[in-house]
Amino acid sequence: MEIRKLNMLRGLAALIVVVSHFSNSTMIFNGVLGKGAGQLGVMLFFILSGFLMALLYADRKFSFESVNQYFISRFARVMPLFLLVVIMSYVLYSLDLGNILYKVDSIESFLSHILMLSGESVLWTIPTEIQFYVIFVGLWALFQSSYMRFAITVASLFVILFFLGFSRPIGEVFGLKVDVSILQSLPYFLSGTLMGLLYRHIDRFKSHQHALYMAVFLLIVLMYPKIFSSVTGSEHGLWQDLGVWLIMSLAFFAITFLIPDDNSLLSNRVGDFLGKISYSLYLLHMPVLWQLERMQFESTFLFFALFVLGSVVVAYLSYLIIENPCRSAIKSMMFRIGNARGQQVLQS
Template sequence: MDHIRALNSLRGLAAMVVVIAHYERSINAFGGFSGRGSGQIGVMIFFVLSGFLMSYLYLQENFNKTQLYKYFVARLARVAPLFIIVVVVSYFFQITNIKGVFYNISSLEEVASHVLLLSGKSVLWTIPPEIHFYILFVFLWCVYSKSPKLMLVIIAAAFVFLNYLDYPVYKWRTELGLLIDFRLPKLLSYFLLGVLIGAIYNSWHTSEKIKSNYYAVILVIIPLLYPKVFTAVFGFTHEMWKDLIVLFGLGMWFVSILFLIPARNFILSNKLGDFLGKISYSLYLLHLPTRKLLQEHAVNAPVFFFVIYILSSIMIAYLSYLIIENPLRKAIRKKLKIN
């Protein structure tokens, strides 16, 4: 499959939306510009991207044991190592009374809930659903291999059914003390949206004649979807994950980027976007400890410490990518013998 360079920038953008939102919210910086929940727009972008990539990379591959093995190893190597390390380090910090830096994972039951992908503290909550998406995608891949049209029908039916259910979240604690926080019905529409766009992209490409760099103006949809901005502009409040306006807006945003903007658009295809996309996973998982360390001082000088926060978060993410994330991903792929 050809590499779509703009996706690097979209990954980086999604991570930065979350990073900036958490800083702004923690000290009410910049007048609370984006409003509570703006970071979740970044998570939505991640989920749409994830669905698109699964669809784009795998639906054209044969559905067999060899491809399934490669698929699961690649997904495991991509997500699991850094996630598990962050969970274990967070637990170690808690039991050694170094609190307020990493995530509040203070018991073995909480460690197990994370590692078993049952729930997640703070930003870690997104990782279990991401893995659940990967598992669900195998079913869609299997269906697509037999009937592409049937897969599209199933996705359409899922959109309707999830809306009918009103996107519920199910929480309960097991007898062993493990917290189960099952959010798949609430989040699934965004992953399915990505899968749907990927399936279309695999079979239909836009003529270069109708593409234009001017369509990059569509990028303004993201800040428009920030809750506080949306309310100020349109006069009513959207319901985030439950609102079809948000789902449709992100869908149009993503489709426009893929089908209407030239591949060499300088806003979406550049070295900074490549770099931020490369470190986006580490940036997402590791920015909150940086914010916590700076938060006390940032109240009095929010702009100065915002710059420090962004640069520090990027530097730590880059080191994590170089030392932990990328080497472990390569080692797992090599050990389990996939290219």
């Protein structure tokens, strides 16, 4: 099932992160588009991830085979590009070329990334995503066995996370950095999961849909830290703020349930393209920014144009050369292995 407007939302989430990092680098418009604004894009990514996992898998029969297929699909979607970036970052640092990719400058840092314990810069979100994929299997099993147990578990998780202050403990274990960012991120995954389950009843919302709900994007803009403080005179706590979680979840709900699926501003070829390259755009825009920073542009707007264009081109090439081929190859290989095992069982 494809919900086309979510392609645009995925692309916009990536662009929020991209623009935020550019704003932090150049302080364009006095940094109003940065200073934590990129975290809002990550929140949208996490809500969307929870939503899609529930939508795609919750109603499938929970079995060893279905869980195996689930992990293969998730691995094929996320890991090839991430592993390549981490390996290349480590190799380049070993060759004293550490200013090209990310700071994976020791064997301990390398292992922390590979073992999904932590991540430098934007890479921190990938271990968090993988950890949620593991948690979702438990939620999937609960949902299939008992709605009541599922509801109690989710409610309990929210209460526990609330009393923990949606914290993000960071420490070391055996010399390896451990970033427990899942504690601050899980509420977003969970709200997405609940909305994914609710989407089975989307027909009940059709009569309430209207293009005017596009105004909900203004709520997301209002959550930009510098804009929020300018408008309200106070500051919010991003991940540690229950209000931010509520606003971002409501915004996602409105976009998914209350804006018509055929809205031309969301469901179009531009959105399809941005959604397709969003993962590569997210992972690779920082190296593009770092290389362009060395050129010391006199015009910030020229810098911005080249940065966005360069990031999109690099992301598209990454999608064509790495993401899509690797995903297809892994799924095809595992499908052949599964068929071969099936044949062995039949012949035994």
